[in-house]
Amino acid sequence: MSRLCVRAYNVRFGDAILVTVPDRGADGIEVTRHILIDVGNVLSGAGGIDEVFRDVVDDVRRRLDGRPLDLYVMTHEHLDHVQGLPSAARSGREFAVDHAWLPASSEPGYFERFAKARRQKELALSAYERIRTAVAERGLASAPHVASLLANNDPASTASCVAYLQGMATKRTTYVHRGVRLRSGVHHPFQEARLSIWAPEQDTSAYYGRLAPFSTAPRARALRPPPGVDAAAFDDLMRYLESGLGDSMLCIDRAANNTSVVFALEWRGWRLLFAGDAELASWAAMAEHGVLKPVNLLKVAHHASHNGTPPEAVLDAVLPPHREGVRKRCALVSTWPDTYSGVPDENTMSRIGRRVDEIVSTRSVATGDAVTIEFEG
Numbered sequence: 001m002s003r004l005c006v007r008a009y010n011v012r013f014g015d016a017i018l019v020t021v022p023d024r025g026a027d028g029i030e031v032t033r034h035i036l037i038d039v040g041n042v043l044s045g046a047g048g049i050d051e052v053f054r055d056v057v058d059d060v061r062r063r064l065d066g067r068p069l070d071l072y073v074m075t076h077e078h079l080d081h082v083q084g085l086p087s088a089a090r091s092g093r094e095f096a097v098d099h100a101w102l103p104a105s106s107e108p109g110y111f112e113r114f115a116k117a118r119r120q121k122e123l124a125l126s127a128y129e130r131i132r133t134a135v136a137e138r139g140l141a142s143a144p145h146v147a148s149l150l151a152n153n154d155p156a157s158t159a160s161c162v163a164y165l166q167g168m169a170t171k172r173t174t175y176v177h178r179g180v181r182l183r184s185g186v187h188h189p190f191q192e193a194r195l196s197i198w199a200p201e202q203d204t205s206a207y208y209g210r211l212a213p214f215s216t217a218p219r220a221r222a223l224r225p226p227p228g229v230d231a232a233a234f235d236d237l238m239r240y241l242e243s244g245l246g247d248s249m250l251c252i253d254r255a256a257n258n259t260s261v262v263f264a265l266e267w268r269g270w271r272l273l274f275a276g277d278a279e280l281a282s283w284a285a286m287a288e289h290g291v292l293k294p295v296n297l298l299k300v301a302h303h304a305s306h307n308g309t310p311p312e313a314v315l316d317a318v319l320p321p322h323r324e325g326v327r328k329r330c331a332l333v334s335t336w337p338d339t340y341s342g343v344p345d346e347n348t349m350s351r352i353g354r355r356v357d358e359i360v361s362t363r364s365v366a367t368g369d370a371v372t373i374e375f376e377g
Helices: 052-064 084-089 115-137 146-152 155-166 231-242 245-257 280-288 312-318 346-353
Strands: 003-009 016-024 030-038 069-073 097-103 169-176 194-199 262-267 270-274 297-299 330-333 358-361 370-376
Touching (some): 003 052, 016 052, 016 262, 084 155, 097 155, 146 245, 330 370
Antiparallel strands (some): 194 262
């Protein structure tokens, strides 16, 4: 019996997922096809180590066995999702790609067509530069997780990676959003398997929140660090948060996450959902547009952070609490500790765990190796 296989690589804090799909054509002949989703990790801290990309890409190349990758999906413009393939290419590990999907907002000329999104993006870029300057001037770089957040959202580093990914596909690069019509043979090669885009919005201005004002006012009170926490780093973190810099940086980060490509793959009675880093605003939009359906595999969004998993009413549509007679349901988590505060979130893991038969985490294997989930059909 044929098996669809999902391989999620431990790239520390980031995503790299290879989906191997037996795809039967109208002639009844089955062809093995591959979808690669993202490949990247953060630039700083425990979650980042570029050497891992060599092992991951070498494994992907072995499984392709000299054939082009059928489809590459870049979910969104964060370095923990996009820097892996450009990094591997610099060491001679390129491979051919037939089709690529990138989010709508990554298309050249996008911000000329969507004026409101352009204004929001310009505000975010300006705020990012002021935040980076303020962090340096106020000596806050040692605050826990601040360096990772700044590096992951660096527009200059991200732009070079996205430019590489835009030019990879030899047949077609498609900039996708909910509502785009996907045609077999045009946007992807799949004949039996069905793919559909659940997010993002085409107009991404909906994802930008209001940036918090920055403050230089002193703290009204001094807090003591918890036992075992470096006092200087704790003080930096408190000054970073209370200045408003933290809220503004998270607002910028959230907007990028919500542009994530969220797509479903349906194959022989199974439905798999790959949610990138979609946060609450994206889940709310998916619910509003009625695209949510029960799934057998949920790639847990945003590395199992508290803001990547929707409220119970929305989650009910994807992983209904009633499980009797339901085919197996799994959740896939790609995460790494001590990179961002509270990630993975224990409550999120518990909420998901009550709804599935198994949570599979990339942390269960060594760096560079992969966890696998198979579906028979």
